[in-house]
Amino acid sequence: MSTNYQINHVNFDSKKGLLSDSCQQQLLTYTESRLLTLLLERQNDIVSKEELKTFAWEHTVVTDSSLTKSIAKIRQSLSTYFPNDEIIATVPRVGYRLDLEKTSISEEKLEHEDETSIVLPIEKNVGNQAKKLPLRKLFLVIKRGLLVLSIVLLAYSGFNLFRKLPNDYRDYVNNDYSAIDITNNGFTHRIIKPKDFIIPEKIKAILAEKKCNCIFMIDKVGDHYN
Structure with a gap:
């Protein structure tokens, strides 16, 4: 059919x-x-x-x-x-x-x-014949324009994102906390902790097993470490 x-x-x-x-x-x-x-x-x-x-x-x-x-x-x-x-x-x-x-x-x-x-009717004496108005070129121009605009907007968004990223995470830590860096096996662990908190050796040993450049926040509630 x-x-x-x-x-x-x-x-x-x-x-x-x-x-x-x-x-x-x-x-x-x-x-x-x-x-x-x-x-x-x-x-x-x-x-x-x-x-x-x-x-x-x-x-x-x-x-x-x-x-x-x-x-x-x-x-x-x-x-x-x-x-x-x-x-x-x-x-x-x-x-x-x-x-x-x-x-x-x-x-x-x-x-x-x-x-x-788009098929448009012509004069009646032409019968069923019709003329076509090609729109492909117009659609291509619009499509390319939208593509260029999208690229520009993405580039501008990326520029603003990297411009606003903090240079040092310590600048954004609460006044009641401090931040230190500990290097283990070639990896740097950035640790955020209360100012008067001393990191126990067993916690340091646990962190030493983490093979990544990571940020940890450590706190103590009662007898438990978070």
């Missing part, structure tokens, strides 16, 4: 469930898009209710009421573009038919077209 259909001036992207022309867009649900796709594939033929339900809802069992409501929503969306045409006809007790006797349809793959083009 094709993923793109053209009903006169209206394009239907079945993959996205999108009906659109040069002025407006209508978005269908997944189920509604499946129903319309099958009716387009079988245009002017009667498609039974059971076949429509099986195709649109796949492994889910639904009632005729659900199908009727979905068809009504599709008709409402199509009426935006074709206010005077009843494109989907009801075949009582049987199913539905996409009646395109007055509305031509073409079916095509659109990979070769520019996805960023």
Whole structure:
């Protein structure tokens, strides 16, 4: 099956469930898009209710009421573009038919077209021909501009961050605490402790086992060291 259909001036992207022309867009649900796709594939033929339900809802069992409501929503969306045409006809007790006797349809793959083009109607005497207004260059310029702006903002943020980092962590220690450096096995341990607190040897032995350049805060609460 094709993923793109053209009903006169209206394009239907079945993959996205999108009906659109040069002025407006209508978005269908997944189920509604499946129903319309099958009716387009079988245009002017009667498609039974059971076949429509099986195709649109796949492994889910639904009632005729659900199908009727979905068809009504599709008709409402199509009426935006074709206010005077009843494109989907009801075949009582049987199913539905996409009646395109007055509305031509073409079916095509659109990979070769520019996805960023906008189709604009020309004068009436040109028929269904349209001109495309390429927007790719404009989008590229905007995209590059946003990229450059992002890089500038990141650079400025980094500059402010490093400018404000403290040169010496001791400048930010509370007045009730002091900070010292102890070197063990080639690693420097920066220790923050209460001013009158003497680090016991067993704590120093524990820190000596830590093979990292780290900052520790040591305090004593009762008989416990934190």
